[in-house]
Amino acid sequence: MRIGIDRERCQGAGMCVLSAPEVFDQDPGDGRVVLLTAGVPAGQRPAARLAADVCPAGALTLLDDSDAGDMDRAGAAAREHEQAGAPTGDGSAPA
Amino acid sequence: MRHLPNSRETEAAPAAEPVQLPLDRPAGCPFDPPGELARLREQDPLRPMRYPDGHIGWLATGHSAVRALAADPRFSSRYELMHYPFPGAGVSELPPAPVGDLTGIDPPEHTRYRRLLAGRFTVRRMRELTARVEEITTDHLDAMERHGGPVDLVRAYAHPVPALMICELLGVPDADRAAFQALAAAVSGLEVTEEEQFAACTALQDTMRELVAAKRARPTDDLLGDLTTSDLSDAELAGIGGFLLAAGLDTTANMIGLGTFALLSHPAQADALRADPALADTAVEELLRYLSIAHTGVRAALEDVEPEGRLIKAGDSVTVSVQAANRDPAKFADPDTLDLRRKATGHLAFGHGIHQCLGQQLARVELRVALPALFTRFPSLRLAVPPQDVPLRTGMNIHGVHRLPVAWDGQ
Ligand code: SF4
Numbered sequence: 238m239r240i241g242i243d244r245e246r247c248q249g250a251g252m253c254v255l256s257a258p259e260v261f262d263q264d265p266g267d268g269r270v271v272l273l274t275a276g277v278p279a280g281q282r283p284a285a286r287l288a289a290d291v292c293p294a295g296a297l298t299l300l301d302d303s304d305a306g307d308m309d310r311a312g313a314a315a316r317e318h319e320q321a322g323a324p325t326g327d328g329s330a331p332a
Numbered sequence: 333m334r335h336l337p338n339s340r341e342t343e344a345a346p347a348a349e350p351v352q353l354p355l356d357r358p359a360g361c362p363f364d365p366p367g368e369l370a371r372l373r374e375q376d377p378l379r380p381m382r383y384p385d386g387h388i389g390w391l392a393t394g395h396s397a398v399r400a401l402a403a404d405p406r407f408s409s410r411y412e413l414m415h416y417p418f419p420g421a422g423v424s425e426l427p428p429a430p431v432g433d434l435t436g437i438d439p440p441e442h443t444r445y446r447r448l449l450a451g452r453f454t455v456r457r458m459r460e461l462t463a464r465v466e467e468i469t470t471d472h473l474d475a476m477e478r479h480g481g482p483v484d485l486v487r488a489y490a491h492p493v494p495a496l497m498i499c500e501l502l503g504v505p506d507a508d509r510a511a512f513q514a515l516a517a518a519v520s521g522l523e524v525t526e527e528e529q530f531a532a533c534t535a536l537q538d539t540m541r542e543l544v545a546a547k548r549a550r551p552t553d554d555l556l557g558d559l560t561t562s563d564l565s566d567a568e569l570a571g572i573g574g575f576l577l578a579a580g581l582d583t584t585a586n587m588i589g590l591g592t593f594a595l596l597s598h599p600a601q602a603d604a605l606r607a608d609p610a611l612a613d614t615a616v617e618e619l620l621r622y623l624s625i626a627h628t629g630v631r632a633a634l635e636d637v638e639p640e641g642r643l644i645k646a647g648d649s650v651t652v653s654v655q656a657a658n659r660d661p662a663k664f665a666d667p668d669t670l671d672l673r674r675k676a677t678g679h680l681a682f683g684h685g686i687h688q689c690l691g692q693q694l695a696r697v698e699l700r701v702a703l704p705a706l707f708t709r710f711p712s713l714r715l716a717v718p719p720q721d722v723p724l725r726t727g728m729n730i731h732g733v734h735r736l737p738v739a740w741d742g743q
Contacts, residue, residue: 249450250688255696256677258455265457268450291678293688295403 238277240285241298242270248294256291257284270296348375350382353391353417353628353651355727362724362733363594363623364668365655369393373656378642381651387415389649390642393656395663395680400639401652403685407631411436414630415649418727432571435687442686445572448562449690452501452555458693461497465701468496473709481739482716485706490588490736491517491581493702497694498580502573503554504543512539516581536577540570576691583626584695586725586732588702591619593722593733594670595707596715601672606707612700615672619699621679622670624655625731629683654680655731712741 240260249268253261260281262271277285289297354368372379377394392398401407411426429436434445451457472489479488495513504512518532544556544566551557556573564572595602605611629652637644644650658679659667665674682689689695707713715722716737723734 248446248686248688249454250682250690251453251455251693252688254455255693263454263456264451265454266451267447268452268454269447287677293403293684294686 238282238285239275239300240272240277240289241300242272243296243298244269246294246296248296250293252291252293253288253297256288257281260285261288348379350380350388351391352382352384353653355418357724357726360720362719362722363590363597363670365624365627365653365659369653369656370659373660377660378639381417383415383417383649384419385415387649389415390644390651392650392652393660395657395660395678397639398652398654398657398680399684401631401650402629402680402683402687404631404637405439405686406633406635406637407650408438408634409436409442409631409687410438413632413634413647413649415632417628417630417649417651430571431567432569432573432575434572434575434690439686446686446690448559448564449572449576452558453690453693455693458697461501461694462697462701464500465493465497465698466705468493469702469705473705477709482737483739485592485736485738486585486589486733487735489702489706490592491585493588494584494695494698495581497698498577501555501580501694502576503547503552503556504577508539508543512536512577513581515539516577536574537570540573540577541566544569544573579689580691580694582730583689583691584698586625586730587619587623587695587699589736590623590625590732591699591703592706592713592738593715593719593736594619594623595703596713596738597719598670601670602707602713604672605704606711609704609708611672612704614675615703616696616699617676617679618670618672618674619703620681621658621664621676623731624658624679624681626681626683626729627655627731628653628729654683710738710740713738714740 247269249263249270251263251268253270254263260273260277262273263269264271274281286299289299351372354366354372356366356368358364358367372391373393378390378392378397381389381391383389392401410428412428414426416426432445434442434449437445469489472492476483476488492513495516496509499509499512515532515536518528544560547557547560547569548566551560555576556569559569559572595605601615605615631650631652633644633646633648633650635646658664658681661667663678664676682692682695716739722736725732725734
């Protein structure tokens with residue numbers, strides 16, 4: 238799974254960092270979102286999804302919301318809310 | 333979802349009669365929103381509303397409607413485009429936002445300010461302040477203990493802790509802090525006449541201008557000092573300083589005051605917090621949701637918008653009831669119960685959209701420290717007056733208590 242960020246929309250509210258601190262950080266200059274990891278590790282996916290949902294500015298997009306071919310270390314609990322499906326093919330193979 | 337959804341499987345809703353904004357909180361429960369809001373939300377989460385000046389606009393009470401509206405760029409936050417939703421002395425037109433007030437402006441002006449400021453309020457930076465918040469809270473709890481009860485918690489704790497923090501962040505020199513705090517308190521205080529408020533506002537602006545001049549002459553390592561190197565004018569800097577001071581004070585101070593009152597009224601919840609300080613994170617989110625002290629917002633439609641078969645016309649005002657949204661059973665199970673263990677994520681207490689509270693991460697750090705520290709220090713903390721005698725900030729934009737007399741054992 239990969240996340241798209243739109244720095245034009247981002248308002249630096251930090252909800253993403255609060256929700257998924259291992260995936261997002263904020264630029265110390267203007268507060269805008271910075272991605273810490275190109276692909277979201279399996280265990281971080283529910284948190285990353287939450288971040289995309291609570292972002293007040295709609296600045297985060299789930300680009301490839303599938304787990305196909307990944308090891309999901311967090312196991313069933315983390316998988317519970319995830320959607321099965323093939324990669325969407327928009328250049329977002331997991332890193 | 334950035335836009336209001338344009339479809340819902342509803343039969344075309346009958347054109348509802350415009351209602352007035354419900355204002356009366358239920359007697360005896362200072363924490364609950366006006367009961368009428370729940371009925372309206374159940375009937376129709378987005379419905380016509382009659383504004384005090386006669387304008388027929390809209391009232392959003394459902395969580396999804398409020399969230400969508402607040403994030404929709406087709407709605408403006410400019411005060412001068414809004415109809416005022418609260419009854420008052422003939423308010424029909426609001427003046428534009430004063431310079432530096434981020435709440436009442438739209439992009440691109442808003443974006444410019446926000447980018448200059450957001451880096452100062454990141455999650456990381458605010459977390460680094462935790463130790464300093466702990467020091468300040470400890471000092472004030474020590475002072476309360478030395479003084480002995482009863483004390484007014486608002487004056488002894490709820491107000492000074494966030495006041496000191498925002499003064500330090502801005503770079504208000506020690507010598508000026510008391511004066512600044514007194515002024516800021518007067519702006520929103522109890523039994524303050526309109527003239528006194530106006531005078532306090534003007535004095536605050538003057539003092540802020542002097543401070544900005546001093547920072548220009550001798551830049552210091554703080555928010556205002558740093559911003560003197562940006563392209564902001566002196567007027568903008570002073571305006572932003574005043575805005576941040578007011579925003580950083582009133583809100584967190586009222587969350588501490590009203591939050592303490594709520595916990596004292598729900599002793600099992602207070603005990604849970606004492607027993608498990610790790611509960612602080614969810615507890616703070618739940619108190620933010622449950623109390624929703626910034627209870628009501630307004631937007632103005634810039635163009636015709638047709639959500640769910642209704643027609644919001646360009647120029648219509650939409651009142652967004654944050655407190656109704658945060659008690660929406662469609663979003664939160666058993667919404668009227670204070671449950672510090674629940675995951676209240678997704679609440680709209682800090683707003684939503686581009687105006688979502690700039691200082692929310694500071695507020696979180698302050699509340700996560702201040703509330704557990706108070707309840708742990710004074711395990712027998714209790715109200716020193718009957719609950720109905722606690723003066724509420726009825727009718728003010730930020731809900732809370734004016735005073736909270738508390739006492740404890742062993743004094
Ligand atoms: S939550 Fe959204 S607006 Fe806030 S910092 Fe993250 S990406 Fe930016």
